[in-house]
Amino acid sequence: MTTPIAHERYCDEIVRLTDVLRAAISGADLEATVPTCPEWTLRDLAVHVGGAHRWAGEIVRTRATEELPDEQVPAFTPDGDDPAVLDAWLAAGAAGTAEALRDAGPDTEVWSWYRDRNAGFWARRMAIETVVHLADAALAAKVPYTMVPDLAADTIDEWLEIVAFAQAEGDPEAAELRGGDRSIHLHATDVPDAEWLIEFGEDGFTWRRAHGKATVALRGPLTDLMLVFNRRLAPDSDRVELLGDAELLDFWLERSSFG
Numbered sequence: 311m312t313t314p315i316a317h318e319r320y321c322d323e324i325v326r327l328t329d330v331l332r333a334a335i336s337g338a339d340l341e342a343t344v345p346t347c348p349e350w351t352l353r354d355l356a357v358h359v360g361g362a363h364r365w366a367g368e369i370v371r372t373r374a375t376e377e378l379p380d381e382q383v384p385a386f387t388p389d390g391d392d393p394a395v396l397d398a399w400l401a402a403g404a405a406g407t408a409e410a411l412r413d414a415g416p417d418t419e420v421w422s423w424y425r426d427r428n429a430g431f432w433a434r435r436m437a438i439e440t441v442v443h444l445a446d447a448a449l450a451a452k453v454p455y456t457m458v459p460d461l462a463a464d465t466i467d468e469w470l471e472i473v474a475f476a477q478a479e480g481d482p483e484a485a486e487l488r489g490g491d492r493s494i495h496l497h498a499t500d501v502p503d504a505e506w507l508i509e510f511g512e513d514g515f516t517w518r519r520a521h522g523k524a525t526v527a528l529r530g531p532l533t534d535l536m537l538v539f540n541r542r543l544a545p546d547s548d549r550v551e552l553l554g555d556a557e558l559l560d561f562w563l564e565r566s567s568f569g
Contacts, residue, residue, distance in 0.1 A: 315464055317416035320433035321408040323461065324363065327440040328404035331359065331447050332397050338451040340393060345449055346542050352450045356396060359443045360403045361386050366432045367407030370414050374421045407436060425475060438465050445542045455533075459501045462536040466496065466506060469539060470517045473566045477514050483565045487515045492558055495524035496539065498532035508562070526554035541567060 340353035347355060361380070368374070368383045380386050388399035414420070416430030424431055441461055448455035457465075477484035489510045498504035507520040528535060530550030537543035538550055545552055545559050552559065 314467075315434070315437075315460060317430055317433050318412065320437040321411045323437040324408045324411075324433070324440060325404045327437065327444055328359070328363070328400055331356065331440065331444050332400055334444065334447045334451045334453050336393075336397065338453075340396075342450050344446050346446045352447065353391075353396065355443060355446055355450070356400060357387060359440060360388070360396075360400045362439055363403045363407040363436055366436050367403070367410045369420050369422075370407075370418070370429045370432055371410040373414075373418065376421050377423070378421070411436075424472070434464070434468060437461070438468050441465050441536075442540050442542065445537055445540075449542070457533045457536065459504065459532055462532045463498075463501070463504050465536050466539050469566070470506070470508070474515070474517070483567070485514075486565050487562065488512060491525075492555075493522070493524035493526075494559060494562060495522060495527040496535050497521070497527060497529045498535055499529055501532045504532050504535075524554065526552070526556060526558045528552055528559060539563075 335352055335356055338352060340351060340356070342352045344350045344352060344355050350358065361383075364386055365378060365380065365383050369378050372378075385399065385403070388396045411429055411433045414429035416428060416433065418429045419427055420429055420432070421427060422431050424435075438461075441457060442465065445455050473484055473487070477487060487510065490512050492510040494508040496506040496508075503519070505519060505521050506517060507522045507524060508515055508517045528538060528545065528550055534543055534547070534549045538545050538547070541563055543549065545556065545563070
């Protein structure tokens, strides 16, 4: 896996983005429903993010060679309902995970569910996990959300890689992302060269960073494209422009909604 962002940067972003998440939920109603994850309250969302950080960090810290049960992760959940305890738990978990990832370096072999079984995978995955769930938290807490361009673009890249991996592994929903002569074009209007072309073939789909005519095109600011692609913003939102076969984009979003 070659990424445009250095391992150290991912480690830094885990901490920085968690700080932004902490600020977003500070003083908010933690029992409020998260619109993009309606089965969760804002507190549930925060606990999910913090637990994911600690789980990944423990996998890397212990150099695990198989999946780690939650009960083997120290302080996997916060001790009590006090918002101050939750805040401190989030901060400590992100810092500890970043430290474990830095100590390991990107090439240290550890278990993962992906084809890349190394600490570098977990640094990227946890940074991008936080990118996406920060959007959920911001929406629930009714605070603004923005994302730096390289992380927003990397979030799209990573999800395309994961969906392609799932298709290769035989995931039944991802397996349906095929069928010749159809394509999706994502075009960021505010960042040069931030474009993606997803092409459906009889054996599956392929993707590349490119400009091209497509069956359906989605245009708009890069952050908003990323949010649509991660099902955090409706494709018919007035923040983006949808041209062509909207049903094909809906088809993609429905079949890539696992995980």
